[in-house]
Amino acid sequence: MEDCIFCKIAAGEVPKRKIHHEDGEIVSFLDLDQRIPGHTLVIPTSHHRWFYDIPDELSNKLYRAARVVAQELKKEYGADYVQLSIVGEGVAHVHVHLLPRKLSDSVSL
Numbered sequence: 001m002e003d004c005i006f007c008k009i010a011a012g013e014v015p016k017r018k019i020h021h022e023d024g025e026i027v028s029f030l031d032l033d034q035r036i037p038g039h040t041l042v043i044p045t046s047h048h049r050w051f052y053d054i055p056d057e058l059s060n061k062l063y064r065a066a067r068v069v070a071q072e073l074k075k076e077y078g079a080d081y082v083q084l085s086i087v088g089e090g091v092a093h094v095h096v097h098l099l100p101r102k103l104s105d106s107v108s109l
């Protein structure tokens with residue numbers, strides 16, 4: 001989609017901060033707006049607004065990539081767990097937020 005920042009990032013037209021995963025269909029990179037250190041996004045390279053509109057096979061790949069990246073983030077940031085959320089607002093291109101968390105965190109994200 002022409003004016004979608006995530007389509008541009010997926011196409012390599014906008015530089016990504018630290019790539020965690022990239023395979024042609026899925027790409028994962030640090031969010032520019034770091035809500036907490038390690039805040040990472042996982043997106044399909046094709047444009048879809050809502051997670052429930054993604055074809056099944058691509059949805060499986062997105063979720064699988066998110067699980068792998070979450071394991072990496074857990075180690076890299078010494079997190080107790082990694083929070084996953086999909087909101088669909090902000091940028092209208094489905095994106096999975098991964099947030100490395102501590103059990104002692106009191107921040108609601």
Ligand SMILES: [Zn+2]
Pocket residue numbers: 001004005006007008046047048092093
């Ligand atoms: Zn897009």
